[in-house]
Amino acid sequence: MSKTPSSTSPLPEPGSRFPDFAFKWVAAGAATMIVILIVMVGWQLYMGSRLALSHFGFGFLWSSEWDPVQDKYGALPFIFGTLVSSLLALLIAVPLGVATAIFLTELAPLRLRQPIVMAIEMLAAVPSVIFGLWGIFVLIPWLRDHLFVWLKRYFGFLPLFQGPIYGVSMLAAGIVIAIMILPIITSISREILRSVPNLQREAAYALGATRWEVLKIAVLSYARRGLFGAAVLGLGRALGETMAVTMVIGNRPQISASLFAPGYTLASVIANEFTEATSDLYLSSLFELGLVLLGVAILVNAAAQLMLKSMTGSGPIKVN
């Protein structure tokens, strides 16, 4: 006799719904953790900086005094350092990154694309501390003895390139950050350029445009907003860079017009002084610097995501 169940055999009892229910809520809980984490990070930093917030008020942001001995703290030199080093990095990395993305999507022979993309992905994998090490022992000596001397000789009339050359400097930090954000700017720009419809290019070529004209008329004008989003995302990365910057910027809380002068950033002062903070107010001030950094980073990142999303239409571009 075959053992096929007869049509009259009863259906198996439906199992308990509980495991299904529990599983769903575990998953939902894990997903909600993302939101909880954002709130928690902000809340923790706020709690950590309460003392400084009540002690200095908003004046903290505008004061340029940073004197642990007298227990006086102000954020301005660090905000200045973070902004200047990040903007320098963008100034270098955005043109290079966008140009490389154009090269990869429009020009490079197919056989060359994959290796170059792989090299850029590997550059993204190099840890910050290794860039810092390389910065200290390779890049800085070269900058000090060659590039900076050259800049000073030919552009010394600008206040940007005056003053003594130490090597460790705002400009060195800008260059190192630029190298570190190049991969993300390049890969996002590449995604954006790939989303430009081929019809655009073909139409321009059909009108007799040269390669540069096609790029200008058909590709870049179409992709402008997305490329801007890529730059903003790069800015978000640049603001939070810590180790490599700490190792090459010179760590001096000052505001100087010269790019050869040492500076200090929000992230690097936290990295350097957190374990040495001797008074409660000192520690709390460092937390407030962290709060400022977090606020700016979240705003910039959120703006970049929204820009990229509206550009591609199909959900945010994956960012690693």
Added chain:
Amino acid sequence: MEASPYLPSENFARWRKVKSTAVTAVLVVCALAVIAPLFLVIYFLLVNGASSIDMNFFTQLPKPTGESGGGMANAIVGTITLLAMASIIGVPLGVFGGIYLAEYGSDRANDWLRFAADVLNGVPSIVWGMVAWLMLVVPLKGFSAYAGSVALGLMMVPLVMRTTEEVLVLVPQSYREAALALGVARWKVIMIIVVRTALKGIATGVIVALARIAGETAPLLFTALGNNFWNHNLKEPIAALPLQIYAYAISPYDDWHRQAWAGALVLMALILALNILVRVLSRDRNQQN
């Protein structure tokens, strides 16, 4: 003979061509400039680091100031310990979060969660260190391996979550329907059919996240702190390769600089190995589909 007023002059045509060629050349130079730093970094890592790597480097503890020799055995083990402990936090949270996004959440909620994950991804790593310090170093009254791995583990969550979602969505809908039609409970369908099918992709995502956090230094500075000896108790400070590289790089001793390069070379090799593993795993996946 007079040139036709309706055609651009020959000079203008030539100028357009020259401009186009010039731009092409500039683009090539830019592409070279972008990949040059990678080769410069690797070249100097090899030149300065390779000569300092010997058996001692992998088997010995750091020597006190002034004595030459010694190694980074404790830092290598410390980094592996921290990565393993970070995975215990980051992988379950990330994978289950990804399961929710792919299998349950409504479109609107998912948009927000994805957005939140991408924003969380942009939180500066030093901030994670501060948060872990408040959460663990203060209550436990000391720097510890726990605090360091929590900082790293939380950084993994958004990364793992996004990649898990991406690979789960790739599993054909018909697999789920077939299993559900057989009366299999939904959670079993997800765990046994969907996750199982996408397991390689999930593992790839986890390795990508590990490669990303393996080199992180900033979140460890005031959580794991670093240690010149073996760590025998996870409630004590623990050494990590990036921390050791940083400490040696900013020290004034030539011998330590040499060791920093060696440590950097080993760290880079570890990260490259993880990346190659990712490539091998995802190549198989691409062939399957």
